[in-house]
Amino acid sequence: MKKYTLASLLSPFLFLFFSNCKQNEFNTEKTIAKDSVATKVTQVKKKAITAIDTADYNRRMIALSNKDTTGRWPVKTPYPLPGALLPYNRIIAFYGNLYSKRMGVLGEYPKAEMIEKLQGEVAKWKAADSTVNTIPALHYIAVSAQGAPGAANRYNMRMPFKQIDTLLNWAKPINALVFLDIQVGHSTVKEEVSQLVDYLALPNVHLGIDPEFSMKEGHVPGKKIGTFSADDINDAIDILAKIVREKKLAPKVLVIHRFTQGMVTNYKAIKKVPEVQIVMDMDGFGSQVLKRSTYLRYIFREPVQFTGFKLFYKNDNWNDWKMYTPEQLLQFTPKPIYIQYQ
Template sequence: MAPLTRRALIAGTTAGGFALATGCTGAGPTPTPSGSAAASTTAAPSSAAPSPSPSPAAVSPSPSPSSPSPSPRIAQLPGGGTVPFPGRRMVALYGHPTAPVLGMLGEQAPAQAVARVHALVAQYQELLPDEKVIGAFEIIATVASAGRTADGSYSNRTPIETIMPWIEAAEANDIYVVIDLQPGRLDFLTQAKEYEALLKRPWVGLALDPEWRLKPNQVHLRQIGQVDIAEVNAVGTWLADLVKANDLPTKALVLHQFQPRMIVGRDQLDTSRPEIQYVIHADGQGGQPAKQATWQALLKDLPQNVFLGWKNFEDEDLPMLTPAQTVAQVTPLPHLVSYQ
């Protein structure tokens, strides 16, 4: 089966008839699912492809960095320091290196992606002259599949050698990297461990995409996935231990979400480890009123000591916000803004 485009995914999902409502906004249409356009494939992993002001403290407290005094061996992050937030904001291109249909990241070679993200950073830096803005790549490492894969996981792993040119381009150009997981029927920790070699690199963080986390016997495109907070906390503990054991700077751990139900028990998120910083990343797409309704729903009962992310969709947002509109209209102002 040919890979589905992001537009085809929306049409196919809508035709499937499952509910997309967040369950707590009650206002206007709800954004459709984000992330990869899941593709039916049993190909080898190497061919994986099918996807203005800070907040009031009462709404989204800006946590203080809580990491211990860094060892002299700990590498500095892009822009300096060893703790991602709140000392900088990140602007990211999202996608898969070999699949332009999954986002802006893969629409060009690494060198051109560097130039593209730096151009976006320059726009945000002009809008936020008193803050530090850096670029980021969010790379889909495991890609949700609409068809059963050889191991039955409904998730295709991208080989590390396919990702490495993007990591190296990022490291040469002061760009942070986030490795994104769409695990299908596997658990997030199992997949995260497969990319341990990348996560040992100082400038590489991790993202979990519950939309593509299936229960046994579920398949993609028939429902929106979800994950229990215990599984998220297990990943956080493992990643924090990895950071500590390898004298790494604090890592960003991004949780993608566009419905409250996608992270079951989110209020029990364990943010006690100084080696990681969680980012709740709003992945809703569609019209701006619907995106804002989703944003407000996700801000309710936000766990303490988390940061916020927002995604702009090039094709699916109606319309996509400009950088100036993002800064002016998305409140609290996110520390991570990504582009798909």
């Protein structure tokens, strides 16, 4: 009679147990491998979504610097988040206020005529430089400096939100950006920008700030040219960056007007962050010689990130002056990427 030991009695069960363990181990390895591949694919997709083509970005920035030999341009800054407007697009903006025909072309003409004129300027720039896309913008003075203190003693006037809504409706059919421009008077950048956060959270709404009307020493706006420090500008950058992060938006564009040395102080301390693209906009009217000189002194020599140029239909064509053409401005170093018409 054959003897059965405990081991021999258990061996079939052990065989089955270890076989099942081996199969489970194999299945587990397959699952891990599958999950690993899936994770890598997800990571690749995520990387594609969350990163820009840095080589292409660098090429475009070098092209904008227009053969600068001083080392100032292009400016070394962090790469922007995906969806950045600059340097892939040139923005052509009409500036003004709907309450006034004297503050700029945006409020000077009836809507249909104004938009037709804007699209005409966009077409001129597109013809002059086909290397970048050209897009229209409505640059609206949302907070206007005033000669009287007003009830809040701010020496500014906040436009009703219904006007901003109107501009947004005008922008839609032509796929235009909307810029909300701030003239703080005796208020602050932080206070004025904060009350526009809901609008700035919209993907196509961006910001402009004007140091000309920032009266830190208590002067009446318009009686003296005002000033912003890097701290003032950084307040705007912080607010915009927070909006971009929280709402998961593409970078915001911040336009800063400038035509004197004192309008912007401590420019080297202006923050450069992936969420905000900074345009130093050469403001002021005059002859071509004067405007080129201003651009060289305050925009070219004090580089921040991108540059803009403001053109005045009336004041740049006064007397025997002639307003710059797109072809002429494209010869500047660096080439302006934001053009504003008033």
